[in-house]
Amino acid sequence: MVSLPEELQAREAAARQRVEELQAEAAELAVRLERAREDLSRLEITRETVAQVLADLSAAGAAPDGPAHDVPDSEGTSAPHGIGVMAVPPWREGLVAQVLPDVYRDIVEIVADAPGPLPAKQIVPRIGLEATTAKIEGPRGKLKRLVERGWLDEDAPGRFTLARHGPDAGRVNSR
CATH class of the missing domain: 1.20.5 (Single alpha-helices involved in coiled-coils or other helix-helix interfaces)
Incomplete structure (x- = not known):
């Protein structure tokens, strides 16, 4: 003890x-x-x-x-000095999807290949992410940015199609 x-x-x-x-x-x-x-x-x-x-x-x-x-650009001419980089340039005639960052280009190509408007939850698995709510919000923001910059249209809320521009409205702009 x-x-x-x-x-x-x-x-x-x-x-x-x-x-x-x-x-x-x-x-x-x-x-x-x-x-x-x-x-x-x-x-x-x-x-x-x-x-x-x-x-x-x-x-x-x-x-x-x-x-x-x-500041001089690569060709020696003057370009305005700016802070930051615009990853998704506004669409304009002659601009192709190859100028976009990879994930944006993939999204544009997926939407271009679709037979009709696609919601974000159908696009997300095609770019390699799980179709969970947490994983959908990032690509949804990218889709909205592509709409704002003229690459895509949002015909109905949350349903994305390739933007139609001028006489070539049916032509895919990723070529």
Whole structure:
């Protein structure tokens, strides 16, 4: 049989060990918290800097006498300086689906090959995703963007077809 003082010493040792383990965890969490705060601070500064640069560019673009922010393009001519890239350009005569990023091009080709309007839930499996609600929302946004930029039409809510343009309305624009 164990004596009461020995039992108390054993429990005290176990409690001391648990306190030390928790202190070590707290120290690790403090380090992780500090890293997360540094990341947050850098992101806030970056966002503020980008907002300021965009505001400056916008103000310079609005001022007719302001200095031009031009950079040479690959052919040596001047092109306006902009922030970001438009992944889905607006459709215009002569533009083909090959100019679109892969997933957008796949969507346009799927819709072009369809016999009629397609809902997003029928397009999603054809681009390699599960037809679950969570997986449908991203492609639905891409479909809406393609509609906004003139590549697709949304004849009925949520049903997408290839956009009809001018006399060649029935021709697939991915060729």
